[in-house]
Amino acid sequence: MAPLSSAKTRPVRLADIAKAAGVSHGTASNVFARPDIVREEVRERVKAAAEAMGYGGPDPKGRLLRAGKVNAIGVATAEPLSYFFDDPFARVMMASISQACDATGAGISLVSAANNEQLAWNIQSALVDGFIVFCVDGGSRLVELARERKLPFVALDLDSDDDDAVAAIGVDNIAGASLAARHLTELGHRRFAVLTLPCADAGFGPTTREQVEMALYSATRDRLRGYFAELSRVGVDVSRVPIYETVNDEKSVWAGLDHIFAGAETPTAILAMSDRMALHALDWLRQHDIAVPGDVSVVGFDGVPEGAISKPPLTTIVQPIAEMGRLAVKAILENDGSFSRQSLPVQLVVRASSGPSPA
Amino acid sequence: MAPLSSAKTRPVRLADIAKAAGVSHGTASNVFARPDIVREEVRERVKAAAEAMGYGGPDPKGRLLRAGKVNAIGVATAEPLSYFFDDPFARVMMASISQACDATGAGISLVSAANNEQLAWNIQSALVDGFIVFCVDGGSRLVELARERKLPFVALDLDSDDDDAVAAIGVDNIAGASLAARHLTELGHRRFAVLTLPCADAGFGPTTREQVEMALYSATRDRLRGYFAELSRVGVDVSRVPIYETVNDEKSVWAGLDHIFAGAETPTAILAMSDRMALHALDWLRQHDIAVPGDVSVVGFDGVPEGAISKPPLTTIVQPIAEMGRLAVKAILENDGSFSRQSLPVQLVVRASSGPSPA
DNA sequence: GTCAAAATTTGAACCGATCCAACGAAAGTG
DNA sequence: CACTTTCGTTGGATCGGTTCAAATTTTGAC
Numbered sequence: 001m002a003p004l005s006s007a008k009t010r011p012v013r014l015a016d017i018a019k020a021a022g023v024s025h026g027t028a029s030n031v032f033a034r035p036d037i038v039r040e041e042v043r044e045r046v047k048a049a050a051e052a053m054g055y056g057g058p059d060p061k062g063r064l065l066r067a068g069k070v071n072a073i074g075v076a077t078a079e080p081l082s083y084f085f086d087d088p089f090a091r092v093m094m095a096s097i098s099q100a101c102d103a104t105g106a107g108i109s110l111v112s113a114a115n116n117e118q119l120a121w122n123i124q125s126a127l128v129d130g131f132i133v134f135c136v137d138g139g140s141r142l143v144e145l146a147r148e149r150k151l152p153f154v155a156l157d158l159d160s161d162d163d164d165a166v167a168a169i170g171v172d173n174i175a176g177a178s179l180a181a182r183h184l185t186e187l188g189h190r191r192f193a194v195l196t197l198p199c200a201d202a203g204f205g206p207t208t209r210e211q212v213e214m215a216l217y218s219a220t221r222d223r224l225r226g227y228f229a230e231l232s233r234v235g236v237d238v239s240r241v242p243i244y245e246t247v248n249d250e251k252s253v254w255a256g257l258d259h260i261f262a263g264a265e266t267p268t269a270i271l272a273m274s275d276r277m278a279l280h281a282l283d284w285l286r287q288h289d290i291a292v293p294g295d296v297s298v299v300g301f302d303g304v305p306e307g308a309i310s311k312p313p314l315t316t317i318v319q320p321i322a323e324m325g326r327l328a329v330k331a332i333l334e335n336d337g338s339f340s341r342q343s344l345p346v347q348l349v350v351r352a353s354s355g356p357s358p359a
Numbered sequence: 360m361a362p363l364s365s366a367k368t369r370p371v372r373l374a375d376i377a378k379a380a381g382v383s384h385g386t387a388s389n390v391f392a393r394p395d396i397v398r399e400e401v402r403e404r405v406k407a408a409a410e411a412m413g414y415g416g417p418d419p420k421g422r423l424l425r426a427g428k429v430n431a432i433g434v435a436t437a438e439p440l441s442y443f444f445d446d447p448f449a450r451v452m453m454a455s456i457s458q459a460c461d462a463t464g465a466g467i468s469l470v471s472a473a474n475n476e477q478l479a480w481n482i483q484s485a486l487v488d489g490f491i492v493f494c495v496d497g498g499s500r501l502v503e504l505a506r507e508r509k510l511p512f513v514a515l516d517l518d519s520d521d522d523d524a525v526a527a528i529g530v531d532n533i534a535g536a537s538l539a540a541r542h543l544t545e546l547g548h549r550r551f552a553v554l555t556l557p558c559a560d561a562g563f564g565p566t567t568r569e570q571v572e573m574a575l576y577s578a579t580r581d582r583l584r585g586y587f588a589e590l591s592r593v594g595v596d597v598s599r600v601p602i603y604e605t606v607n608d609e610k611s612v613w614a615g616l617d618h619i620f621a622g623a624e625t626p627t628a629i630l631a632m633s634d635r636m637a638l639h640a641l642d643w644l645r646q647h648d649i650a651v652p653g654d655v656s657v658v659g660f661d662g663v664p665e666g667a668i669s670k671p672p673l674t675t676i677v678q679p680i681a682e683m684g685r686l687a688v689k690a691i692l693e694n695d696g697s698f699s700r701q702s703l704p705v706q707l708v709v710r711a712s713s714g715p716s717p718a
Numbered sequence: 719g720t721c722a723a724a725a726t727t728t729g730a731a732c733c734g735a736t737c738c739a740a741c742g743a744a745a746g747t748g
Numbered sequence: 749c750a751c752t753t754t755c756g757t758t759g760g761a762t763c764g765g766t767t768c769a770a771a772t773t774t775t776g777a778c
Contacts, residue, residue: 013733013734013735014734014735015734015735023757023758024757024758024759025734025735025736025758025759026736026737026738026757026758026759026760027756027757027758029735029736029737030736030756030757033735033736037755037756038756038757039755039756039757042756042757054509055509056507056508056509056510057483057507057508058734058735058736059733059734059735060483060484060485060486060734060735061423061424061427061429061486061733061734061735062424062733062734062735062736062763063484063734063735063736064420064423064424064486064734064735064763065420065421065423065424065733065734065735065736065762065763065764065765066734066735066736066737066762066763067735067736067763068420068763070420070486071484072468072486080457080458080461081457081458081460081461081467082453082454082455082457082458082461084444084453084457085443085444085450085451085453085454085457086454091444091450092444094441094443094444095441095444095445096441098439098440098441098443098444098469099439099440099441101440102439102440102441102471102472102473105472105477105481107468107469107470107481107485108440108468108469109431109466109467109468109469110457110466110467110468110469111466112461113461113464114461118464122464122466124416124419125419125422125430126419126466127419127420127423127429127431127486148415148416149415149416150413150414150415151415372763372764372765373764373765374764374765382727382728383727383728383729384728384729384764384765384766385727385728385729385730385766385767385768386726386727386728388765388766388767389726389727389766392765392766392767396725396726397726397727398725398726398727401726401727417764417765417766418763418764418765419764419765420763420764420765421733421763421764421765421766422764422765422766423733423764423765424732424733424734424735424763424764424765424766425732425733425764425765425766425767426733426765426766427733
């Protein structure tokens, strides 16, 4: 009886109901887009026809073409999609981006992909008005792709020495890293270890300063420069500071600490390039009965909320994530072509994971 | 010199470069869509023209209309957008949804809005192939809206006694809640308090069984039924069990506990309808020096990862969130019209927040 | 050198709407 | 009653591509 099996076929267009209602498609369109300008009787007739034929309202696909604007911004990363919900930094950033979008009524499309080919396609075919690009790992490729699309886009946290023509919002990684290192040197630490974000395309393991200098992702580079600038300043021989490259997950961080603490001269302070790494490090240290900050101090980078409630709470460099998100959205939506790069200040927040060097 | 100020105007279409390259638009289209079938010389010529004119590749807006498929699924909720990144349950669910999407190459569009009018518009104009609807709070309206769009959609965690014609994936809330309550009764508890999810449209405060029976969101209803079924079974007078309605945030949960523990007969066990509430409750109890589980036991609902690392770790009813996400995506993408409602089993996971009743 | 088969290219139709100039009818004016 | 407004409606143009049958060119065989 009821038209319930109409799930398969749905070729019911605006034109169909216009015909059914005996009006032109122009009028039918107006019924939905500007109901006030069509006579009530006609309006009701068209609506009735729509109802009867199971019309779900004007298809946005059609409208889109004419309107030009999608009213959604794409957020892209080279990580799998679940990165947006798994990674603490991404989550906070996304929360602030989404708040900014909410305020302006824009939607959010998550753009990403496991493999590179898929990623290119996804970016090329994303229905968005612009992109916000998360530049962790594989950032330059992503930026390249986004730029090819010829849409407004902002890179989050991009390369200090990369192409100046791309809009970017980031923090001063060098200054932040220096701040972190100085905090530790002032506490008397002289034996350090560094946990870095991914530099090469994949994998983790011990690495060198030279390797990091070639990192794909400049934040990694800059943070190391910042660390080492400060360490050198107080006379630490940076060539002997172990650097371990991780992929920002528990496994690689733990492997890193296994490696670092297997050495003859164990560090009293660990500089981690992300809070996520630092938090995993805290776990590892606890499990190995190494007191924090008694035996070893840990300083992170990012300022994610988890750091405030970890055991112990994490000393870290906090980025103005909310501000970055807001600015990024603004840059896309109000894109006047003029926007360029913007560097925001970071802040050292001292909590309980750092203390005076032992002995 | 370089064409860098072309940011403002971009009226360069496929037809333009076709003309420039001296080929038909059909051929120009092929150059991008099926490069293999066009002669190399022509292909290069067209590509060169595209490059020269700053063409960013075929605009998906145009392709979309013909293709019909957007290749993205919309995830909708009546909460603000940031809900997806703030709420623990939503996050886990989204992570599993995004994994499923990644596997199939589909994108994700976040659909939401602060106010109701905006929400309706957003749903009507979302460029997606289907919706996954988060039914917390305001679920029925959302379902209504989604259904009007005449696209495949699945409700997550919908009403047991709601319209049978809407596809839904959920858990057996009654059974789960019973399980939680039975765990506590078996530990000897007889004095309970219940923290509920939002029932009425807004606000929080003490409520009654009758109120909850009228809850907009059926999970709330069912969970209470499950709790009370078990409590009644062992002879607890459920009419005297305090029920406090929260809005699932810290403030309202704390207010709830203030209220509950201000009463003459304080509970030895708290049944919380979400882990989020349970975790906030744990915080409140710790701050009030009430031992968990020594003085008071707490049992949550959902099974979010935070529960495993809380202080103490949370006893809870875990939902098969990953499975639900996978099924939901599958239901949308492989929509054959046949899909209907599916109820998944839950599981009691006993951790350290529950113990024998004191005395 | 001729002719059929294979490889390319063309141009029109179409996807589903919105927009707008022009038009007809009803209402208002002198 | 002729004439200007106002209101509502119409139908064609347009958004930016893809697709496909038909036309054209190239290639291969004899």
